[in-house]
Amino acid sequence: MNLLIVESPTKTKTISKYLKGDYVVRASVGHIRDLPKSNKKAIDIAGGFIPHYEISKGKEKVVSEIKDLAKKAKEVILATDPDREGEAIAWHIKEACGLKKPKRIVFYEITENAVKEAIKHPRNIDENLRRAQEARRVLDRLVGYDLSGLIWKKVRYGLSAGRVQSPALRIIMEREREIRAFIPENYWVISGEFETENKDKIILTCEEEPKDEKETNHILELARANPWKIIEIKQSETKRSPRAPFTTSTLQQTASSRLGYSPSRTMSIAQKLYEQGLITYMRTDSLNVSKEALPQIYGTIEKQYGKEYLFPRIYTSKSKSAQEAHEAVRPTNFNLKSAGHTDEQKKLYKLIWERTISSQMADAKLLKTKVSANIISEQQAIIPNFSIIGSITVFDGWLAADKAAHGEETQIPKLSEGEKLKLLNIESQGKQTEPPSRYTEAGLVKELEKREIGRPSTYATIIKTIQDRGYVIKEGKTLLPTDTGDVVSTFLENNFSQYISDSFTAEMENKLDEIAEGKRKYEKMLKDFYTPFSKEVKVKSKTTEKITNLGEADEKYKCPVCGGPMIIKLARTGKFLSCAKFPECTGARKIDGSIMEGPKETGELCPQCGGKLIEREGRFGKFISCANYPKCKFIKQSTEQEAKAKTGVNCPECKKGEIVERRGRFGLFYSCSNYPECKFAIKAKPTGKICKLCGSLMMEGTKTIPERCSNKACPNHNPHKTK
Ligand SMILES: [Zn+2]
Ligand SMILES: [Zn+2]
Ligand SMILES: [Zn+2]
Ligand SMILES: [Zn+2]
Structure with missing residues (x-):
């Protein structure tokens, strides 16, 4: 029997499928040892920064199981992830389980070929890699x-x-x-609606944005008083090239902007795809695509889009540090256009598939047309040109595979230079420059x-x-x-x-x-x-001094207790104003100067430690926490706050709870009061109405769509697109 050890149970399942008979595959379930919490014991600085590791809580069983299996095994193979973290886990397993001469193998994708190939080329644990992780x-x-x-x-x-x-x-x-x-500056955007000789309508915008209202009015006056004509039509062909395949960083950026996933969520979804053998290792800064994968990509492009869409490219990373994983994040099998168990896995996989395929495709060709017009007057061009830039895709190229990267198309009616235009309407819009x-x-x-x-x-x-x-x-x-x-x-x-x-x-x-x-x-x-x-x-x-004083408060705010001056201080919940004579006087105000109710005992006891519960005012309203903070971290909303969070809408799923407002890591959301028994939740405040199309709760929308269906699959979720 041979024992092969990886770090995750999913990886175990995937690899077991490939290795028949002679292999037992086990998971360490992450790190099995770590530095102790207490710092004194953790690192021997004088002795040469030697860390003292302890078996992590709950990992004793894993360690003893591996020890037992290792005794019976002909060979022990450590197949943890192909980077420093993985190398360190392998080393810890070796040390903690007292393995004599384990073999270390690495693969960047968990596919049958890659795993079998890796087993043919084992090495020893790389002392440099694991030392870098330790450092x-x-x-x-x-x-x-x-x-x-x-x-x-x-x-x-x-x-x-x-x-x-x-x-x-x-x-x-x-x-x-x-x-x-930042100090905002005023500026004006001037746009006019014109009619062409063919009776088409076209909107042209002033190429300069005056910072002065007088100048704006001057342009408006001349624009209204004079006839208009087209003075120039310029056409140019531009191209858009595809982007390189994903690294960790670009995967996180694109998943955030396109799917709204936080970087840590993206990484945990990607990890699941990797462990199922669907994508290559997700921690990488390499842009490389392996020689084995490229022909697969070319074939897929030719088959799905046609020969003219194929354009092989080589990407080189600018990162000078040679990180260990040496491939970009890509699918392992390009015939799978869709893969993954859950909705979020499928979405991320699709993003990776499209990015990898499009990176080997031809440029998109766009035809840009710039139309400029001005007034016809004796003094010639005394106002800036008014113009519009149209853009039409002549050849979509890589955009065929990555449709979300497609920009808006602006069609421009047929026009000719010198053509007269009739001004229908002209307006100026006052704006302010925005801070970064x-x-x-x-x-x-x-x-x-x-x-x-x-x-x-x-x-x-x-x-x-x-x-x-x-x-x-x-x-x-x-x-x-x-x-x-x-x-x-x-x-x-x-x-x-x-x-x-x-x-x-x-x-x-x-x-x-x-x-x-x-x-x-x-x-x-x-x-x-x-x-x-x-x-x-x-x-x-x-x-350095202890920071107790963050500056003087505005003079108009006097201490509500003694009438003395106040200073700005930092509390757990943010800045507030405190009487300068604290601790003799405990008068306080909120940072905006309004009166703050001090902490109040509620008379209840903490359900976690039995300490007194105290009501305080925080950034998001009143809350109740334990007097033993920070030892005890118990916290709940105050009854007053709880009442405010109620929406009066019943939960459609369990039919018992009520939908209440909650604050999570991604901001406000609305969920069932019966949580955790009922996990029903929607993104925005329910309006109390029911969707006529699908029967789901309607919720508040945006300025342009005041109400929408909470069911993402329902056309009423995006009512503006149904028209
Ligand atoms: Zn005072
Ligand atoms: Zn407590
Ligand atoms: Zn419910
Ligand atoms: Zn609906």
């Missing part, structure tokens, strides 16, 4: 522990900081400050990659961490920093600017890559970093 783990633990400790002392208990999460938070805060400093926009999750992944912060294996975790810590919240699609995020980032930027800079973080990633390549030594790298860093933390611990 990252130790580094992150040391930085996180030291910085968090300092922030507990200087800002507030329970907060955290981290080597890569803090630079990401800083990037968000830098944008936020740009937005705060906040990052979306997809935008932040792109920014992190551009600045070389993080790696395919870490983007999703970074973005999840800053949200889990309460430094950033997601509103709609954008990431909004909280007051706490602002204060923590400002503290770190003022005191550890070098350590959370782009260049430093990117340099550390490069050093980790060099450890993986065997070009840099583990102990020296950690020592070179940690010696000055820990000294800096100690110095800052003595020299």
Whole structure:
């Protein structure tokens, strides 16, 4: 018997199908060992940054089972994922189970061919790869522990900081400050509706957008007072090339913008597709497509779209770091146009299929037509040209496979130069320049990659961490920093600017890559970093003041208790105004100056620990939490808040509960009050009406569609498209 060990049960199932007879396949179910929670025991710094691992809780059984099987096995093969994390898991299994000479195999797709081929070419565990993973783990633990400790002392208990999460938070805060400093400017957009000689209608827009209302009116006057003609028609052919196949980062970005998935959700769906053998390994920054896959892609394109659509291309990645996985994310079998068990798996698979296929297809050809017109007057061209640009697809090329990438087509009626136009109507619209926009999750992944912060294996975790810590919240699609995020980032930027800079973080990633390549030594790298860093933390611990005061409050807000001046402070729920004489006087106001009711005991006891329950006011209204926070994290909505959340609409699924408003990681949603027994939920507030087409609940829509069906499959979900 041969024993083959992987990290996930799904992978076990897929591989068992391929290996008949002599193989027993077992899963470690993720990591089996980790650093202990207590920091003293975790890392022996003086001894050379030696980590002391402990078997993770609940993994004792897995370890002893593997030990038993290994004794009976002729050969033990470690087939964990093909990157540093996978190499580390393999090494931990070897160490914890006392395996003598296990073989290590890697494959980038879980297909019969790839697995059987890998078994023919085993190697030893790559000490450099697993050391690089260990260095990252130790580094992150040391930085996180030291910085968090300092922030507990200087800002507030329970907060955290981290080597890569803090630079990401800083990037968000830098944008936020740009937005705060932004001064909007007025400008006017002028558009006219014209009739051509053929009685077609056409809308032309002024090529300049005046910043001044007087100038705008001047243009309007001349436009109305004079006859018009077409002065130029310019045609040009342009092309659009397909994009490279997916890397982790572009997969996360596209899944976010097209499907609305967060990076961590995308990664967990992709992982399931990978483990079923449907796609190649999803953590990669390579644009490579294997020699075996290319002919399959070419064949699929010729068969499904025709010869003229095929255009073989080679993509080279600009990432200089040779990460271990060396293929782009692609389907393993191109004949499968649809695959996956669930709706979300199918959607992500389709995205990957389309992206890979279209990357080997011909350019799309577009015909652009620019029509410019002006007034006919004695003084000639005293107002800017009015124009329109039309765009028609002459050949769709790769867009045939990736229909969602198709832009809007603008058709322009047949016109000729010199043709007279009749002005029907002209209007100006006052607008204001917009501040730079906040990052979306997809935008932040792109920014992190551009600045070389993080790696395919870490983007999703970074973005999840800053949200889990309460430094950033997601509103709609954008990431909004909280007051706490602002204060923590400002503290770190003022005191550890070098350590959370782009260049430093990117340099550390490069050093980790060099450890993986065997070009840099583990102990020296950690020592070179940690010696000055820990000294800096100690110095800052003595020299920086505790942040108790975030500035003076507006003078018009006096303490509601003693009438004295107030200052801005940070609470768990955000900024508020506190009496400057605190703790002698406990008067407080909300940040907007309104009166705040202080924390109040409710008289009830905590169902989790028996402590007193306390009602407080937070960012999203009143809530009840345990007096033993942060030891006990029990939290619930206040009765008043609960009443506000009720919609009065009964749950159509269990017919017992009521639909109530809830706040989740993706913002507000509406679900059954019988949760978790009933999992019914919809995205927007139900209006109380029932859909005439399918009988589902109707819900609030947008400005243009005031009401829509909550059932996504119903045509009434997008009523504007049914007309
Ligand atoms: Zn006071
Ligand atoms: Zn409690
Ligand atoms: Zn229900
Ligand atoms: Zn419906």
